[in-house]
Amino acid sequence: MSTRMIIRRLGGGLLVLWLVSILTFLLVHLIPGDPAEVIAGENASQADVERIRTELGLDRPVLTQYVTWLSGVLRGDLGHSLFTGKSVVTSIAESAPPTLVITIMAIVLAVLVGVSAGTVAGLTQGSRVDRLVSTLATLGIAMPSFWLAMVLVSIFSLTNPWLPATGYADLGEGFGTWLSHVILPSTALGLATAAELARHTRGCVADVLTRPYVRTARARGASGAWLVRRHILRNAAIPVVTVLGLQAGRLLGGAIVIEAVFGISGLGTLAVNAVLQRNYPVIQGYVLLCAVVVVLLNLIVDLAYGWINPKVRTA
Amino acid sequence: MTLVTKRSSPNPSVPRSSPAGRIVRTVLRRPAGATAAGFLILLVVLALAGPLIYPHDPDAQNLGNRFAGLSWEYLLGTDEFGRDVASRIIQAARIALAAPLISVGVALLIGLPLGLWAGLRRGVVDAVAGRLADTVLSLPAMVGALAILAVLGPGLVNAMVAIGIIFAPGLFRVVRGATLAVAEETFVHSAVAIGSPTRRTLWVHILPNIAAPLLVQVTILMGVALLAEASLSFIGLGVQPPDASWGSMLKAAYVNQFDAPYSVVPPGIAMVLTVLSFNTIGDAIRDAVGLRRGR
Amino acid sequence: MTPGHDTARPLLSVEGLTIDLPGVQPGLVEDVTFQVREGHCTALIGESGCGKTLTSMSILGLLPASVRVSAGSVWFDGVDLLTRTPRQLRRVRGGPVGMIFQEPMSSLNPTMTVGDQIAEARRLHLGERRKTALARARELLERVGIPNAARRIGAYPHEMSGGMQQRVMIAAAIACEPRLIIADEPTTALDVTIQAEILALLRDLQRDLDLAVLLVTHDLGVVADFCDDVVVMYAGHIAERTTVDGLFYDPAHPYSSALLAAVPQVGQARSRLTVIPGRVPSAGGLPAGCRFEPRCAHAQSPCGERQPDVSLGDGRRTRCGRVASGELTLQGALRG
Numbered sequence: 001m002s003t004r005m006i007i008r009r010l011g012g013g014l015l016v017l018w019l020v021s022i023l024t025f026l027l028v029h030l031i032p033g034d035p036a037e038v039i040a041g042e043n044a045s046q047a048d049v050e051r052i053r054t055e056l057g058l059d060r061p062v063l064t065q066y067v068t069w070l071s072g073v074l075r076g077d078l079g080h081s082l083f084t085g086k087s088v089v090t091s092i093a094e095s096a097p098p099t100l101v102i103t104i105m106a107i108v109l110a111v112l113v114g115v116s117a118g119t120v121a122g123l124t125q126g127s128r129v130d131r132l133v134s135t136l137a138t139l140g141i142a143m144p145s146f147w148l149a150m151v152l153v154s155i156f157s158l159t160n161p162w163l164p165a166t167g168y169a170d171l172g173e174g175f176g177t178w179l180s181h182v183i184l185p186s187t188a189l190g191l192a193t194a195a196e197l198a199r200h201t202r203g204c205v206a207d208v209l210t211r212p213y214v215r216t217a218r219a220r221g222a223s224g225a226w227l228v229r230r231h232i233l234r235n236a237a238i239p240v241v242t243v244l245g246l247q248a249g250r251l252l253g254g255a256i257v258i259e260a261v262f263g264i265s266g267l268g269t270l271a272v273n274a275v276l277q278r279n280y281p282v283i284q285g286y287v288l289l290c291a292v293v294v295v296l297l298n299l300i301v302d303l304a305y306g307w308i309n310p311k312v313r314t315a
Numbered sequence: 316m317t318l319v320t321k322r323s324s325p326n327p328s329v330p331r332s333s334p335a336g337r338i339v340r341t342v343l344r345r346p347a348g349a350t351a352a353g354f355l356i357l358l359v360v361l362a363l364a365g366p367l368i369y370p371h372d373p374d375a376q377n378l379g380n381r382f383a384g385l386s387w388e389y390l391l392g393t394d395e396f397g398r399d400v401a402s403r404i405i406q407a408a409r410i411a412l413a414a415p416l417i418s419v420g421v422a423l424l425i426g427l428p429l430g431l432w433a434g435l436r437r438g439v440v441d442a443v444a445g446r447l448a449d450t451v452l453s454l455p456a457m458v459g460a461l462a463i464l465a466v467l468g469p470g471l472v473n474a475m476v477a478i479g480i481i482f483a484p485g486l487f488r489v490v491r492g493a494t495l496a497v498a499e500e501t502f503v504h505s506a507v508a509i510g511s512p513t514r515r516t517l518w519v520h521i522l523p524n525i526a527a528p529l530l531v532q533v534t535i536l537m538g539v540a541l542l543a544e545a546s547l548s549f550i551g552l553g554v555q556p557p558d559a560s561w562g563s564m565l566k567a568a569y570v571n572q573f574d575a576p577y578s579v580v581p582p583g584i585a586m587v588l589t590v591l592s593f594n595t596i597g598d599a600i601r602d603a604v605g606l607r608r609g610r
Numbered sequence: 611m612t613p614g615h616d617t618a619r620p621l622l623s624v625e626g627l628t629i630d631l632p633g634v635q636p637g638l639v640e641d642v643t644f645q646v647r648e649g650h651c652t653a654l655i656g657e658s659g660c661g662k663t664l665t666s667m668s669i670l671g672l673l674p675a676s677v678r679v680s681a682g683s684v685w686f687d688g689v690d691l692l693t694r695t696p697r698q699l700r701r702v703r704g705g706p707v708g709m710i711f712q713e714p715m716s717s718l719n720p721t722m723t724v725g726d727q728i729a730e731a732r733r734l735h736l737g738e739r740r741k742t743a744l745a746r747a748r749e750l751l752e753r754v755g756i757p758n759a760a761r762r763i764g765a766y767p768h769e770m771s772g773g774m775q776q777r778v779m780i781a782a783a784i785a786c787e788p789r790l791i792i793a794d795e796p797t798t799a800l801d802v803t804i805q806a807e808i809l810a811l812l813r814d815l816q817r818d819l820d821l822a823v824l825l826v827t828h829d830l831g832v833v834a835d836f837c838d839d840v841v842v843m844y845a846g847h848i849a850e851r852t853t854v855d856g857l858f859y860d861p862a863h864p865y866s867s868a869l870l871a872a873v874p875q876v877g878q879a880r881s882r883l884t885v886i887p888g889r890v891p892s893a894g895g896l897p898a899g900c901r902f903e904p905r906c907a908h909a910q911s912p913c914g915e916r917q918p919d920v921s922l923g924d925g926r927r928t929r930c931g932r933v934a935s936g937e938l939t940l941q942g943a944l945r946g
Contacts, residue, residue, distance in 0.1 A: 019450040023462075030466045142590040144542050144562075146549055147583040150569050158576045165572075212717040219672055219711075220704035220782065221734045223696070230730075234721045253457030257546045261569065271458075272550050275465045283465045290458045298453075310721060310766040 009302050013295040020291040021073065024284045025066050028056060039082065039278045052082060056280065073288065079281035088285040091270060098168040099266035102258065103251050105182055106190030110247070114194035115240065118201025119233065125206055133198055140195025145254050149188035149261040156184060166263035189258045193247045200243045204236035211235070238309045245301030249294040338527070341603035348599035351592035358589060362408040371399035373406040374557060382575040391581045394564070395571045400578070403559045404585055410560040411589055414475045414553075415540035419533055421479025426486030427529075431517045433487070434494025441491070448484035456481045457546065464552050471544075471560070474553040478543045482536055489532045493525035500524075527604040531597050538593030545586055561586045620645035620685075621790055621822045622669070627682035629664050629673070637896070638677060639664050641919070642848055644841045646790065651816065651823040653833040653854075655869070656843035659890055665843070666792050666826045670703050671696075686790070704731040708783030712795035714775035718767040724751075724778045725763030731785040750781040754811060773804035777811065784815060790822045797832065809836060830873050834858060839925075842866050845891055845901040848919070851927045859942040862928040864909075865902045867940040900930065908938055 031038050036053035044052075052058075057065045072079065078088035121133035157165035169181040208214060209232065217231045256268030267286060274282035306312040342348040361368070370390065377397030384392050391400035433441035451459060456478070463477035497503060498521065506520050545562030547553035549569075554560040561582040568578040622645065629639040639661040646652040654662045667673050669684050669691065684691040691702060703709075708731075711717040719727060728750055729743035738746070744763060751759035754777040767775055776796065783791055796812065797805040813836060816823055825837060833840060833854060840857045842850040842865060850863035861867040868886045888905035897903055899914040906913065912931060920934035921927050932938035 015446075016450055016453045019446065020453060023450065027462060027466055138591065138594070139587065142538065142587050142594055144545050144565075144583070144586060144590075146546060147565060147579065147586065150565065150572065150579040151583070153572065154576045154579060158572060212711060212713060213719040215672060216709070216711055216717045216779070216782075217719065217730070218703065219670060219709040220731045221700045221702075222704075222730065223700050226734070230722065231719050235719070238721075249455045251455075253455030256457050256461070257549055260550045271461055272552070275461055275552060276469065278465065278468075280465065283462060287454065287458060287462045290455060291453055294453050294455065308721065311768050 078285035095270040105186035110190040110193035114197025118198035122202040122205025137195040146257040168264040342599040351595035369402040373402040407559040414544040415537040417475035418479040418540035422482035425483035430487040430490025434491040469552040474547040534597035538590040618647040622646040623685040650838040652839040653837040660843040661846040708788040710793040
């Protein structure tokens, strides 16, 4: 991909982020009634309401508020929790590691399982394996991830005490301990994505198989793993990568529920509690972070796309 | 996601047999489609007949009989308050159907008119709505829903409205894309040329011809909305106790998982089957009208 | 051009080949027999849908999964390819037999450099390392007339013109010094001027490398320029097997003479263009006797019965009973 295209994509991403920042900022102002009163709650004293009003700057003109808020955000200051006074950046930094680990593991699992199952299904269309993969994928898409999580806990933690049912362990506590805490949440989170990827990969592989260049390669003596790797997967990967990018963002949302099931205090838990407490600075920080991650992911997907697809690269 | 139908002039929405009837027939002719439709009809009947067919009062507690196993008396056992799980599943079917309807309704209310207008007239509406759609779509759906719920506050209706708002941009894009394709057809050009007002053009000439991709999208969104309801209810932002949704039942089952590890099964199965039915019908309609699957 | 009457050994011999679409249509291709002689070119001609591409694909076992060879044999260099294991067949594909397809754009892998695609056969068949194979690929690119080969080797197919792409395909097909090239409509998708260049290249290569060529085409001009022997197919049957001179001067099947008549001749008014009336019967509605009978200007009542393949001597055969019995003499395109 040419530098100019990268710059254009980057510009598009920044524009989206700017618009997200406006929507995020407006969250507080969209609250029906007096935001300060609503946030403080019914039992709050007038002093509390005023304190929140000043804390959020609600007593100043909206544009001034936005400029102040945005310049803070750009300097890495997302404000403070309304209840603990803790900096939002610190809270996010503390909650991020488990969420990131689980999400990344889920992506890795989904790609390994989904792409290989989809490839095998696509290569053996109509076979028993293909039908099995397609059925499982259809089920996987219809299954709520947190239900799967509970079923996994039932089987692997309660009925058979093999893995811990809740909590998260740092890698510092030993690889085995870490893995035992990560494996169930990642599996539950990644399965729906694996199902989507399997379905999509199957379709793409099946489509590539009908292309004349595959016949040419076979006429040249290519077969088996050589044919699949060099001629089929490389071409099938082009649309699959796009889907993967979309799915990665979805996993970030899915992590919210999975964290709740496994009692992991990650970003999702932080956000849910903030919503329940109307702790707006935390919500705003979380939403912005997610938007940044998604925009970055899209950029990476674009780059990967260009790397895989020479037509884009040299265009 | 763009869905495009191949059409030719004149306006094919005035055919010999109604397209709706044709779609229904094609869907029902497939075993999977017929099974899915049958299941959803059964669900609707159960939800409507509710109080007439509950084996027990779904809210009646019987603390002396908590976590009872399966029996003829309690077909699916009892929960942590000794309430009949089967009755509660049937009761929750109402929410399972109503909640997605709210979300899809909200999404249609926003996305359909904007999409039609943007597709036919382009211009400022298209540019602004398109940008806004990009922005909302840059957030994962759950994250966006959380942000909206932070404003609206928790609760089932709020949660479903939030989901609807999150769905709207996707629906907008589908409608806009389909409208754009139909607007190029000769019968639309001639309608505009003879002075058909925009509202009439959209309603009479365009809407019937984008019905198929719209229907596919709506059906699939129903399933996604149900999953979203369950997720939000599970984390406490959707259905509030003592109301029962399959999601909140799962939450309760989860809390009591040590006492009754398999109580997570019935609500989960109900949900999977329902979502599966929506998806199956969506796929069947897509195949029936010969839509191309794409993104 | 080598005269068509000498007796070079047949390198490829297809015998009684029958291809079915199981459960739907038996005899998509029925009882097809012909040879390709060493260092010579055999043309397989006919309208689209007559089974010529199926026939050429079946030689290396490249038929789509839905169709199946139900009878016959394909002898190449003394072995029946149809009885080979997949592994044995792979050693033939791209090794002693190279293939060239139509539409070079879609027949080349868009995600692989042309150098790698040319080098692929050498890596697969000779076990060469990538670097060695790429060096050889560069020579091959030069051999097929692509300027600036050293730079072009790293190009992707979409960066080249259609003619260049077809040259790449040819380079890949001859990478392992094959003895037989199967070319399926190699020039159909190209501009007329490019067609001539590609044909000239193929003719050069055939002479220099002493290649046998099976050329699938519907272009009689190409046949006249390039080929020694001709196989005329119609609706899955061979209508006539002959030499190139035989076809043009003395066609032995009404379909052949109708094809010749359909070719516009230089210097003749456009209005003289003859079109064969009717259309090729669909696979489901084949006549019981001569398959060309419904469209044949010379048909008589016995034509409704099954027509055997009759030898006319000199390796020429016809499926037209009236020509075989001498009661019908057909006009060639070129007289004197």
